[in-house]
Amino acid sequence: MFQFHPIVKITIPRHTLFGLLLRSPWWVSIMLALALAAVLGVFIPREYALFALAGTFPLLVIGLLAFWQQWRTPSDEKRAQALEQVRHMGWDDFAQRLTHAWRVLGVHASASEHRGADWRIAREGQYTLVYARRWKASVHGLEPVRQLAAAMHDSGIGQGLYLAAGGEVSPSAQRFAREHNIQIWLGDELSLLLLGKQPE
Numbered sequence: 001m002f003q004f005h006p007i008v009k010i011t012i013p014r015h016t017l018f019g020l021l022l023r024s025p026w027w028v029s030i031m032l033a034l035a036l037a038a039v040l041g042v043f044i045p046r047e048y049a050l051f052a053l054a055g056t057f058p059l060l061v062i063g064l065l066a067f068w069q070q071w072r073t074p075s076d077e078k079r080a081q082a083l084e085q086v087r088h089m090g091w092d093d094f095a096q097r098l099t100h101a102w103r104v105l106g107v108h109a110s111a112s113e114h115r116g117a118d119w120r121i122a123r124e125g126q127y128t129l130v131y132a133r134r135w136k137a138s139v140h141g142l143e144p145v146r147q148l149a150a151a152m153h154d155s156g157i158g159q160g161l162y163l164a165a166g167g168e169v170s171p172s173a174q175r176f177a178r179e180h181n182i183q184i185w186l187g188d189e190l191s192l193l194l195l196g197k198q199p200e
Helices: 017-023 026-043 046-072 076-087 091-104 142-155 171-179 188-194
Strands: 108-111 119-123 126-131 160-164 182-186
Touching: 017 026, 017 046, 026 046, 076 188, 091 108, 091 188, 126 142, 142 160, 142 171, 142 182, 160 188, 171 182, 182 188
Parallel strands: 126 160, 160 182
Antiparallel strands: 108 119, 119 126
């Protein structure tokens, strides 16, 4: 699936301990490292203390990574404000805002030649069709996702992206999107994109 990859990206599985800590406040990992160091300092013979304390290093690294990630992530207030702004925009202003956000991320955006998609975006030779015209809708059903899939088929592009400021996606639309290689970005993901950050 189309992603806005940085040059270097460290991927940690979400369901591991380190993945959980990376999504937790950064200081949690630091406190765990300090607590583990204190326990080891009590129970480990002094001659082995240095080797034992080295076991806390991964927790410190995760804490620093979490700090860096959280420091660079826009606040909840800024993200909510970005979504509120686009909910009150007309299509032309919203399209201009999205185009600017893509440009910040090094993504080239052009109007789609196929009905059922609004843009064709590209980065490093990778193409994705984007549907965003129902960005204000409160309910997202199967039909617009199906239209996007049809545009992907007609254009020979195998990746799709459905954007909206919020609302609920019907189970049938979610299932269809998964089956046809279409990502759905609602709310949080769109707010990050609008603020020039890469949604995960």
